[in-house]
Amino acid sequence: MTALVIRGGHLIDPAAGVDGPKDILLKDGRVAEIASPGKLKLQNGVNTDETATLDATGLTVAPGLIDMHVHLREPGQGYKETIATGTAAAAAGGFTAVAAMPNTIPVNDSPEITRWMQAPERGAAVRVFPIAAATRGSKGEALNDFAALKSAGAVAVTDDGHPILKDGVMRETLAAAARVGLSVIQHAEDTRMTQGACMNLGAVSFKLGLRGMPPEAESGLVERDIRLVTELRDARAHLHVAHTSTAAAIAAVRQARRNGLRVTCEVAPHHFLLSDEHVGMYNTQAKMNPPLRSAADRDAMIEAILDGVVDAIATDHAPHATHEKEVEFENAPNGITGLETALGLCLRWLHREWKLPLGRILSLLSAQPAALLNLKGRGTLAVGSFADVVVFDPKAEWTYHAVDTLSKARNTPFDGWTMQGKIRWTISEGRIAYKSS
Amino acid sequence: MTPVWDCMNASATPVRRQLHPPPVAPSPFPYNPGSLLSVQDLTLEAVSHILARATDLENMDPLVRDRILLKRRVALLFYESSTRTRTSFELAAKSLGADTTLVSSLSSSIEKGETLKDTGLTLRALGAEAIILRHNSSGAAWLLEEATRLPVLNAGDGMHEHPTQALLDLRTILTHLRPGIKTVTAETLAGVTVSIVGDILHSRVARSNMLLLPRLGARVVLCGPKELLPELAANAGPDIAVERSLEAALRQSQVVMMLRIQAERLAGMQLDLEQYKANYQLTGQRLAAQASSAVVLHPGPIIRGLELTAGVADGAQSAILEQVRNGVAIRMAVVERALATDGKGGGA
Numbered sequence: 001m002t003a004l005v006i007r008g009g010h011l012i013d014p015a016a017g018v019d020g021p022k023d024i025l026l027k028d029g030r031v032a033e034i035a036s037p038g039k040l041k042l043q044n045g046v047n048t049d050e051t052a053t054l055d056a057t058g059l060t061v062a063p064g065l066i067d068m069h070v071h072l073r074e075p076g077q078g079y080k081e082t083i084a085t086g087t088a089a090a091a092a093g094g095f096t097a098v099a100a101m102p103n104t105i106p107v108n109d110s111p112e113i114t115r116w117m118q119a120p121e122r123g124a125a126v127r128v129f130p131i132a133a134a135t136r137g138s139k140g141e142a143l144n145d146f147a148a149l150k151s152a153g154a155v156a157v158t159d160d161g162h163p164i165l166k167d168g169v170m171r172e173t174l175a176a177a178a179r180v181g182l183s184v185i186q187h188a189e190d191t192r193m194t195q196g197a198c199m200n201l202g203a204v205s206f207k208l209g210l211r212g213m214p215p216e217a218e219s220g221l222v223e224r225d226i227r228l229v230t231e232l233r234d235a236r237a238h239l240h241v242a243h244t245s246t247a248a249a250i251a252a253v254r255q256a257r258r259n260g261l262r263v264t265c266e267v268a269p270h271h272f273l274l275s276d277e278h279v280g281m282y283n284t285q286a287k288m289n290p291p292l293r294s295a296a297d298r299d300a301m302i303e304a305i306l307d308g309v310v311d312a313i314a315t316d317h318a319p320h321a322t323h324e325k326e327v328e329f330e331n332a333p334n335g336i337t338g339l340e341t342a343l344g345l346c347l348r349w350l351h352r353e354w355k356l357p358l359g360r361i362l363s364l365l366s367a368q369p370a371a372l373l374n375l376k377g378r379g380t381l382a383v384g385s386f387a388d389v390v391v392f393d394p395k396a397e398w399t400y401h402a403v404d405t406l407s408k409a410r411n412t413p414f415d416g417w418t419m420q421g422k423i424r425w426t427i428s429e430g431r432i433a434y435k436s437s
Numbered sequence: 438m439t440p441v442w443d444c445m446n447a448s449a450t451p452v453r454r455q456l457h458p459p460p461v462a463p464s465p466f467p468y469n470p471g472s473l474l475s476v477q478d479l480t481l482e483a484v485s486h487i488l489a490r491a492t493d494l495e496n497m498d499p500l501v502r503d504r505i506l507l508k509r510r511v512a513l514l515f516y517e518s519s520t521r522t523r524t525s526f527e528l529a530a531k532s533l534g535a536d537t538t539l540v541s542s543l544s545s546s547i548e549k550g551e552t553l554k555d556t557g558l559t560l561r562a563l564g565a566e567a568i569i570l571r572h573n574s575s576g577a578a579w580l581l582e583e584a585t586r587l588p589v590l591n592a593g594d595g596m597h598e599h600p601t602q603a604l605l606d607l608r609t610i611l612t613h614l615r616p617g618i619k620t621v622t623a624e625t626l627a628g629v630t631v632s633i634v635g636d637i638l639h640s641r642v643a644r645s646n647m648l649l650l651p652r653l654g655a656r657v658v659l660c661g662p663k664e665l666l667p668e669l670a671a672n673a674g675p676d677i678a679v680e681r682s683l684e685a686a687l688r689q690s691q692v693v694m695m696l697r698i699q700a701e702r703l704a705g706m707q708l709d710l711e712q713y714k715a716n717y718q719l720t721g722q723r724l725a726a727q728a729s730s731a732v733v734l735h736p737g738p739i740i741r742g743l744e745l746t747a748g749v750a751d752g753a754q755s756a757i758l759e760q761v762r763n764g765v766a767i768r769m770a771v772v773e774r775a776l777a778t779d780g781k782g783g784g785a
């Protein structure tokens with residue numbers, strides 16, 4: 001039996017309504033006891049000699065972070081990232097669970113691949129929850145067997161990167177997923193409007209001579225999907241909008257919620273921090289899909305997070321090899337890494353600059369994604385929950401250096417940025433998955 | 438005290454507040470003071486210097502000029518075929534005595550899929566001291582400069598910029614409207630309106646001109662149908678206006694710059710050419726009626742009978758061949774500047 005005590009820390013567990021000094025006992029991968037400082041009973045055969053203690057004096061203790069949108073590149077593209085390296089970066093960023101997108105090679109559209117991704121041989125540092133493809137090969141035509149995927153461990157379905165354009169197929173996907181209790185995650189991009197485009201359409205793309213993606217390509221598809229959810233109201237279909245980036249899409253989600261629909265959304269740190277001006281002179285580290293939008297869209301993301309329309313912050317961690325990004329802007333692959341910078345950016349900007357309470361940030365990064373993906377026993381440290389814990393110094397400032405990453409990839413626009421909140425320990429099911437040196 | 442965001446009600450338009458998001462980092466370009474990537478990298482002082490050197494070099498004894506860059510190595514890296522620009526740069530570099538070598542898209546390394554970065558590093562290792570780059574992707578010159586740190590002269594990157602074209606256009610405009618002028622200032626072209634007509638969306642010539650000419654006091658009027666000229670082009674910089682009527686644009690103009698329709702970049706766009714000609718072709722009749730003393734420019738290649746009539750191209754108001762001549766003079770000045778060892782060379 002293994003046990004771990006975290007003493008002297010300040011526990012923030014928004015889902016359990018806890019915000020105060022607490023000691024915690026972790027045992028057999030679960031939270032065994034929570035007590036006021038110095039008051040742990042350590043019952044049930046915990047041998048104090050064999051119990052490791054972490055001194056969390058001055059530190060914040062919280063449920064491990066959960067990233068519901070990452071690309072781990074395995075199977076198929078291990079040169080960009082592996083499940084082992086991606087989850088090592090996740091642990092370094094305070095994440096104890098990541099939801100892995102299915103745009104692997106081959107596409108994860110089968111129970112076999114779903115199981116393969118979770119197998120111990122992958123060497124994951126933290127929990128990996130596969131999100132399976134909604135359609136065969138993510139081609140947007142034939143639906144996969146959602147029941148079989150769910151029993152293999154899939155926590156949602158999506159054709160991320162290949163949005164489901166056909167109304168009939170999307171309606172069937174929403175209905176079939178609802179029948180087995182899975183959410184449908186849509187990468188909202190009407191690709192008929194974005195052919196050959198490589199950044200946001202606007203004054204900046206005009207100036208740079210690059211073809212642009214109109215914001216309507218995102219919001220139009222979100223509106224179409226919401227219409228389908230409305231038609232399927234009785235089926236209790238759940239639509240989750242991935243990496244929302246435009247004011248119009250947020251407005252559509254806001255309205256859908258007001259109408260009582262099960263429509264949720266996530267926003268990535270780069271979309272609430274950066275605008276298309278940050279593309280600078282063709283910086284491929286600022287190229288992703290959806291692209292960095294106008295400053296007004298970026299501001300709308302901040303507003304939406306502050307006023308509670310946004311359900312989760314997800315990184316869309318998308319590692320690429322260095323040489324793949326060192327090409328002409330229009331030829332560079334989309335995506336940036338994000339696991340190691342998410343908390344540091346959220347605390348530096350959402351908390352310090354825009355005064356969002358720490359509990360709300362932790363909720364967006366843990367309790368809420370756990371609820372969206374229906375991850376039982378995660379996103380909280382209530383007694384009996386999984387011992388997924390992050391311990392960090394909320395005040396510490398530090399500089400992120402991409403060369404020091406645990407990911408295989410260094411494609412980040414946040415290299416050299418000041419972060420706030422330094423991870424001390426990340427504990428995955430009672431095991432120390434990351435410890436700062 | 439209530440935090441501001443608690444005042445958010447259910448209204449669809451969010452309440453505006455001061456957010457102070459992360460600032461945009463200043464551009465590190467150009468890394469090399471000899472580079473000419475964008476007209477925006479040039480101060481007016483540098484523009485004056487280039488114009489003055491162009492005149493000096495043009496008037497210089499060829500046998501003296503020949504020694505300025507004697508045996509210096511200049512690579513021409515051309516991913517797009519371009520007789521005019523390539524020949525112009527090549528003549529310019531050779532007139533100064535430099536050795537030039539041409540690498541085109543038909544060269545084996547490029548055909549085999551070598552990246553621009555690797556090709557640039559190879560040229561540098563082979564001894565190239567400056568690279569003149571023509572590329573079909575916007576921003577390619579920036580990628581090459583960052584990779585090699587050599588002086589890079591942007592001879593046209595995708596739909597983005599073509600700075601030497603804007604400089605030679607400026608020289609042509611000054612010859613006609615401000616003859617004898619020695620240096621340019623922010624007022625040199627005050628009161629002058631330059632219309633740029635046609636396929637603005639896909640034109641690097643338009644972008645370089647619309648960013649350069651207003652800095653000398655000119656007004657730029659962009660004219661074309663909305664498929665080829667988005668409304669937001671007016672936001673590209675100061676003193677840029679969008680005008681849909683060619684007649685209205687001509688009436689205001691002392692200079693009219695006609696552009697070719699770049700069929701190769703239309704990317705599936707449907708354009709009714711008969712309709713286009715009816716609205717935007719520069720004919721002798723339109724020119725006589727609306728802008729009878731304006732200077733007519735065209736960066737070439739011209740398509741007679743499409744964006745302008747043969748009569749206009751060859752007419753008294755046309756300065757199209759002067760532009761070609763000015764091109765060699767301007768390019769001598771920027772190639773010299775690229776390899777100037779004193780670091781001055783009109784840079785900064």
Ligand SMILES: [Zn+2]
Pocket residue numbers: 160161187242243289290
């Ligand atoms: Zn996506």
